[in-house]
Amino acid sequence: MIICASASSFGQNKHNWLSFRGNSSLSGITEANALKAPKLLWSFKTGDAIKSSPIISNGNIFVGSNDGKLYAISKNGELKWKFDAKTSVEASPLYLDGNVYFGSLEGIFYCLNATTGELKWKYTTDGQISGSASWFTDKSSKQKKILFGSYDFNLHCVDAKSGQLQWKYESDNYINGAASCNGEIAVFGGCDGFLHQVDVKTGKAKNKLDIATYIASSVALDGNQAYFGNHDGEFFCVDYAKNQVKWKKEGAVSYLASPSVSADQVIIGAENRQVYCFDKENGNIQWQFKSKNKIEASPVIAGNSVVIGSGDGRIYVLDRKTGTQVWAYELGRAIVGTPAVVEGMIVVACMDGSVYAFGEK
Numbered sequence: 090m091i092i093c094a095s096a097s098s099f100g101q102n103k104h105n106w107l108s109f110r111g112n113s114s115l116s117g118i119t120e121a122n123a124l125k126a127p128k129l130l131w132s133f134k135t136g137d138a139i140k141s142s143p144i145i146s147n148g149n150i151f152v153g154s155n156d157g158k159l160y161a162i163s164k165n166g167e168l169k170w171k172f173d174a175k176t177s178v179e180a181s182p183l184y185l186d187g188n189v190y191f192g193s194l195e196g197i198f199y200c201l202n203a204t205t206g207e208l209k210w211k212y213t214t215d216g217q218i219s220g221s222a223s224w225f226t227d228k229s230s231k232q233k234k235i236l237f238g239s240y241d242f243n244l245h246c247v248d249a250k251s252g253q254l255q256w257k258y259e260s261d262n263y264i265n266g267a268a269s270c271n272g273e274i275a276v277f278g279g280c281d282g283f284l285h286q287v288d289v290k291t292g293k294a295k296n297k298l299d300i301a302t303y304i305a306s307s308v309a310l311d312g313n314q315a316y317f318g319n320h321d322g323e324f325f326c327v328d329y330a331k332n333q334v335k336w337k338k339e340g341a342v343s344y345l346a347s348p349s350v351s352a353d354q355v356i357i358g359a360e361n362r363q364v365y366c367f368d369k370e371n372g373n374i375q376w377q378f379k380s381k382n383k384i385e386a387s388p389v390i391a392g393n394s395v396v397i398g399s400g401d402g403r404i405y406v407l408d409r410k411t412g413t414q415v416w417a418y419e420l421g422r423a424i425v426g427t428p429a430v431v432e433g434m435i436v437v438a439c440m441d442g443s444v445y446a447f448g449e450k
Contacts, residue, residue, distance in 0.1 A: 109181035109221035117349030122392035131166030142426035153178025170206035192218025210252035216240030238264025256292025266307035278304025318344025358384030376412030398424025
């Protein structure tokens with residue numbers, strides 16, 4: 090539910106998709122190559138619709154559901170365990186060092202043992218948590234820290250092992266998306282219409298840039314550039330080191346998805362049913378692909394392919410250079426989450442309440 094008045098890849102590889110956008114920079118890219126014509130391997134049914142994006146660690150799939158549970162599913166589609174968070178889990182989980190981290194719409198953030206599902210700690214905010222967590226290593230203590238936003242207006246930083254609060258940074262409205270992090274700063278767009286930069290060591294503001302309307306999705310970082318769309322259908326490339334807009338493109342209705350960034354392209358879907366591929370340097374549109382309904386799901390760049398779900402109930406594989414459809418599979422209900430793409434497998438969750446795995450039979 091969206092209401093409005095996210096480095097290095099940190100160990101990411103082609104066999105694991107450990108977070109919402111694959112890494113703490115939220116770049117939405119993997120070393121894995123997407124299969125050109127995958128087959129449905131299995132499906133797993135939860136108790137309600139799924140807005141959460143699945144992740145994959147060592148063949149195990151973790152995903153939240155609106156039924157209030159976090160599920161661990163084997164690579165064969167069998168339930169390993171489930172944890173009852175009592176309230177809808179829309180946020181994608183994060184896997185880190187044998188633990189799974191996620192927040193609920195009740196505003197509680199959880200750390201679970203990834204093998205057993207046992208609760209290790211929980212931390213309570215004063216508003217719902219809709220966005221995924223990211224993480225970084227504190228350079229002075231060498232300890233890992235977790236970042237996540239809440240509808241209590243705050244970006245929270247907690248210790249990964251203990252769940253103890255390290256700092257809070259207060260914005261002026263809800264934080265809906267995930268915060269991207271390069272190990273030095275956290276960057277996020279808020280429902281207050283600002284692009285925020287926060288020093289992760291101190292929790293203090295480094296800069297903020299007025300974008301004029303709210304940013305419901307997450308920001309991808311690449312070098313000194315931040316890429317994101319806003320609710321007015323404007324897509325931005327911001328040089329955050331200079332705190333200024335490098336280029337901006339208009340005309341897409343609204344963006345609820347987050348972009349994927351490669352060496353030369355930025356790819357994102359919009360509510361006008363289009364997938365856009367922008368030239369990373371100047372914002373020129375290289376290609377567009379039109380689905381049959383609005384797109385809230387974020388894409389994944391996998392080799393020469395783009396994998397993306399749509400509100401039309403289909404999962405698509407597109408050619409990354411031309412935008413041509415390579416493959417599609419109709420699930421029948423909207424897909425709003427990011428697919429998890431690893432070598433030999435695509436896993437996607439659907440608003441029909443099921444998780445689907447595609448691969449080679």
